[in-house]
Amino acid sequence: MDVGQMQRQWIDYTKSLFLEGFLDGQFLQLQQLQDENNPDFVVEVVSLFFEDSERLLKDLTFALNQNGVDFKKVDAHVHQLKGSSSSIGAQRVKNACIAFRNFCEEQNTDACLRCLQQVKQEYCLVKNKLETLFGLEQQIVAAGGSIPTELSFSG
């Protein structure tokens, strides 16, 4: 596969991520911030997001499986998760978090658990998508090409 083809594939894949609502404009912002000074900026930020999210999800699972659920704590965790996800533009995770917070206010344990499942699912999805994207980027770089910086559509 030549570089041009890979670059096209990368663009298509990124587009599909936006169209399916996995990512939003914030991710584009991050991509724009990446330059020679920070050649791996996006990857670094996203991996930070992965770390944060995994930790938070674990905490959430633990907190919701307690006997007396501390909804204040759960809310704080979900808030953080929401902040993280919105920072990298993981739109669907963010939306799931918003719903989660509403149930937290209602103190509805069952709904919260359902939401947690949904958040997890969304997180896994976006993680896979992003990893695929980075894999493509690596291939392009390895083949000697550069990652296209301008996307011909508006996020």
Added chain:
Amino acid sequence: MEKQVNLLKSRKRVSELEAEIEQWAQLLRPMKSSSTNMARFLSSDLHSTTNVSFSHIKSKEIKYHHVAPLLFQAFEMVPYLVEISYIGVEGLFFSYYTDNDDALAMYSNSSSTWGASNITYIQPVNRETGEVHGKATNIVSNPFMNASWIEEALNMSSGFSSLGTKWGNDDLLFLSSARIMRKGVISLGFSAGKITDFVTRIDQQHGTMSYLATKDGKVLVGGIQLTHLVISDDTVLFQSVNANSDSTSNEGTVSCKDEAAASSFIIRDTAYSIHCHTIDIMGIESVYVMAVPKDGYASIDRNYKKKGLILFVATMVTIFIAFFSFLYVTCTALRREMHLCASLIKQCEATQQAEKMNMNKSAAFASASHDVRASLAGITGLIDISSELVAPGSELETNLKQMHGCTQDLLGLLNSILDTSKIEAGKMQLEEEEFDVFHLLEDVVDFYHPVAAKKGVDLVLDPCNGSIVGYSRVKGDRGKLKQVLCNLLSNAVKFTDEGHIVVRAWTRKARLLQNSTVTCNQFEFKQYLSCLFRNKIEARGDVESTRSIQGDPQSMDFIFEVDDTGKGIPKENYKSVFENYVQVKDTAIGQGGTGLGLGIVQSLVRLMHGDIEIVEKDTGEKGTCFKFNVLLTVCECEAVTDGSRKEGIGCGSGDGMQAQGQTVHASSSGSSRICSMSPRLRICSSSPKSEASLVVLLIVDEERQRTSQRFMERLGIKVKVVNTGKHLFYTLRKIKQKAKHSSGQNSPGSSDLSYWSTPHSSLDISTRVPLSSMDGTEHNMPLVFKKTDIGASPGFILIVIDANAGSFSELYMIVSSFKKDLRNPCKVVWLNKPFMRRINFKALNQDDIVTSKPFHGTRLFQTIKLLPEFGSDWQSNSHRANRERTNERAKLKTYKDPGLLKYTSPLLDRSQMSSTDENTFQSAEQILKGKRPSKTKLTLVHQGEIQECENSSGCHKPLSGKKFLVADDSALLRKIASVTLISLGASMEQCENGEQAVRLVDEGLPREFPNPPYDYILMDCQMPVMDGLEATKWIRKIEKAYGVHIPIIALTSGTERITIKSGMDYHMLKPINKEDLLKAITYINGRV
């Protein structure tokens, strides 16, 4: 008790004997009755006859006829009967008896009365018939003189027994007689000897003494010696007597009635118990006295018992002793074994522990070294960054440089430690790759040359017989070989203060093991076959190549020697220097190092299937000589194709610009082989017409001079060696004079022509012909260089001058005066030393070559190539070559940008580089040096770009010069914020919570006063420890004292209600992005 037992035993024994005797006596009794029976039978017989005719009895015949046969019958038939007789009352007497086994008859037929002197006749008897025969002798004496028993027998009706004597002799007989009708008596005599025989037999059998006597005192058996026995009325009185029959006081009695009664008696000091019995032997009352020795049985018993007991005890004791000693020995052995076992276990544990500890230590060591290296890398990086930031020329910069040096040293040490731990762990492995070993060697030598030169030591590379050049293309671990060489060379340089260091290298066929000879032979055979095959195809009877192939071409032994004239190593330390952590004390003082170097070197060399040793030098020679060999695989095919390709390039250029040729070879530095050019050197076959070239060598360093000379002479080049400028002058003058004489006939034009007649195609076939270094003969040597017949030409003179040999002007004068109106072609190679500006480049002839690199390896080969025999084309194309060179110089100028200057290799003589400005000659390889560090050039470009970016980015960075404080608990958000801010040109600090933010502001305010410490603060609202709102409150309080107002921008996630009351100047939604941020700043600025 024992006595009783003995007594009982003896009693039992005695009773047994008695019973035996009794039984025997019983047996005899019927014999008594037999006489009465006989008498009765005879009487009846006689009665009848007497009645018929009494007269018959009287007559001898009648009596004979009637009585004698009966008597004879009885005599023959009754056992033990020795005498039978009929005695008639009227005086008739007839008797048979035995006398010494002869049967005799005694009779008297006189009818006289008893006591009258009758005539008795004795006549022998025929034993079969009983008839008397022979002569009858008569005896006068009457046998019945005192035979009272006859009377008694006549009176007794029921027979009578008595003891009597036999006719003829005095043998005792038991006589049993019975009367026959009061007319006669018949008597049977049984021999008493039979009875006594029996008694004595018992005595012999049982060790007793017996005494048998009739009651009336006739002794039958007198077995008891020295005792006088008197039998009286059922008691026996006995008395011991001496030998001469004197009675002694010792006496005793024993009753014969009581069977159990016994009496003890001492005969001849032996105690006997005497037993007495009355027995009836054929009706004769007798007494049987038996003396049983009291101690007899007992003593025998006891003796036996004692002996047995002693034997038994002895046996038992022996057994016990044996058993106990066995037990003891076993126990001791067992105990010792236990001891040994215990100590073994202890030792094992100790060893294990030690090993474990050692392993742990090694592991910890390795990991620690690794960590240290990591942090060291950090320090190096930081120093690099700092040195860029620091003002050039400042003291800080020199300090930083020194620090950099220190870190490099540290890194070196750490690397060696890591290598050691790697080797210890057995993790060191060879990384095989293809490389040019000679090139590597030259690189290493060249690398250390300036270092050595600085110390005034010359570092010389000696290719010896050139075999290493022939086999330079090899497969092996390049890095490790380099490490070994570097280590040895750096050691040599370190410890040598004067003289020279020579690096020699050659190859030889790998020594094969004995057991692989067979396969080797097969292999050789195959090789030979293939060789023949090849020969057919190529139709080239190249014997040399055959020979070279015969050896195992796959692996060759490469031998390297690093010989210095330094302090040397004491002989006793030759072995120990290769041990880890060992340094030769007195020499290593002040030189530093861990003492790991040579240990690693040895391990590496062994890893490459070689060995390292210190070669003993002759006495008087200084320094040390390390010699090591490694086994490398020679890649032949690769080399051949490579070589032919090179050849193609070299000759394909047609005009054969030598200078260009050099550039081509040199510029392909990474992959090219030195030998790829050296084999292309062609030796002129010395045709009678042409004069051989001459090389004049003026080199200060003796070793280098010797090496160069030797190498050239091996190639068949005539070499003249001079030592001083003066010497050079004279030598050159001599040469000139000679040349004038000889070169007159030769025109340069003819040589030109002949050169062109050289078929190029012949060069192309010149596949690499390796040296068969095994032979070690020098005549193989020139085969590296292909000779070409270039015909006659005037002798080429090559002058190699070390610029340090004297003052440059003087040398230059000598040379230039030599060159003036010299018809011979001539070329001068100036050897310059790095860091020395000896040569005035302006003055130099353009044809002259200046090299500042050590004169060996590539330089040596290139210099040799200048000779026409080895393919120089200087003559015909000299003007073109010159032109080419000017082109090169033009090219050089294009390379000469500041970046290139900055990043040229440290080996490059900068004075040379700067001298290019002065439009002087630059040798091709310096161009090469300029080209080589392509990677650094790349990074340079990169840096340049960055700078450009920074310079031109003023318009895109509206926040440049502004300082931000970012307080956020999420690392993710901090990262995004920081990158966003930096992309906008701002600088920033970050903290994780409100409290930290407050502290930073608190510390910054006095420091930066009167300016605020931060231009803007980005504050997350929800943070642990202290949230954004509270932190803002605190900051507002603190800043009041300083009279400043730091704008605080709250970062919210949209849910918090932010009011102005909280003290925030603005709030924006997370996530932070450029537009929002700029909008916020504009808003704040506008408000301010």
